[in-house]
Amino acid sequence: MAVTAKLLLCGQTLIRDADSNNVSVINIYEGMIAQGFPLLMPWFSFLAILEREEGDPRVLEGRYDIRLGDTVLVAGPMRVDFQDKMRARQMLRIAGLVINAPGVVSARFFIGPDELGEYRFEVERGAGPVAEVIPDNTAANQPAPDAQPQAGQGQHH
Numbered sequence: 001m002a003v004t005a006k007l008l009l010c011g012q013t014l015i016r017d018a019d020s021n022n023v024s025v026i027n028i029y030e031g032m033i034a035q036g037f038p039l040l041m042p043w044f045s046f047l048a049i050l051e052r053e054e055g056d057p058r059v060l061e062g063r064y065d066i067r068l069g070d071t072v073l074v075a076g077p078m079r080v081d082f083q084d085k086m087r088a089r090q091m092l093r094i095a096g097l098v099i100n101a102p103g104v105v106s107a108r109f110f111i112g113p114d115e116l117g118e119y120r121f122e123v124e125r126g127a128g129p130v131a132e133v134i135p136d137n138t139a140a141n142q143p144a145p146d147a148q149p150q151a152g153q154g155q156h157h
Contacts, residue, residue, distance in 0.1 A: 003056060003080075005117030006087070009106050014091050015126060023045045023062065023117040027148045029105070033126040038053040044097040048090040050080060050116065055079055058082050068123075071102045080111070099123050109157060 012027035032039075041136055046064065058081065065075035074094055082088045090109065099105065102125045108118045 003051045003060065003111050003116065004043040004051050005048055005109060006051050007047065008107065008109060008117040008119040009047045009089075010105075010119050010121065011045050011110075012041075013045050014047055014137065016091070023100045029121045030121045030133065031121050034099070034102070034123055035090075035126040035129050037125070039123065040100040041096065041099065046090075046092040046094075046096040046107045046119075050088045050090065050109075052082055052086055052088075056082075058084075060111050062090065064090075065108050065110075066094070066097065067108070068099055068101065073097060073099075073105075093152075111150070134153070 009025055010029045011025040012029070013025070015024045015026065016022070017024070029044075035106055044066070046066070048064075058079045059080075062078045062080045063076065064078050074097065078090055078092065080088050080090060104120055104122050106118050109116050117154065132140045135149045
């Protein structure tokens with residue numbers, strides 16, 4: 001058996017277009033600075049593109065794990081069905097992944113005992129909560145309801 005991982009990737013969202021069957025990964029996780037822990041990642045997606053050779057089984061039992069360092073955060077089985085194709089996509093969405101400390105997050109995919117690949121990114125500790133006041137300029141651009149037009153504004157002869 002010579003199944004290989006052509007691509008492993010983690011991001012916020014995976015989208016599969018119903019018409020074209022193309023997959024998009026939105027907000028790829030390359031690294032992250034958390035202002036505090038635990039860090040709740042409301043959406044975590046994992047994409048694995050696998051390829052098989054002629055003569056390899058059509059259906060295989062796979063599994064994945066998502067880790068922070070050596071700690072398994074989420075793991076489970078994932079059946080791979082190539083159907084009549086040589087390539088298969090495995091997509092996983094996790095709602096509410098909790099990262100408890102800074103470290104390296106890794107997503108791995110296995111067929112049987114063999115690890116086919118791993119995607120890694122680092123979560124670093126930031127300086128702490130950062131507040132930024134964002135002014136609402138929409139109200140400032142509107143005249144008061146009882147305001148009289150100034151010279152040259154609103155009066156045309």
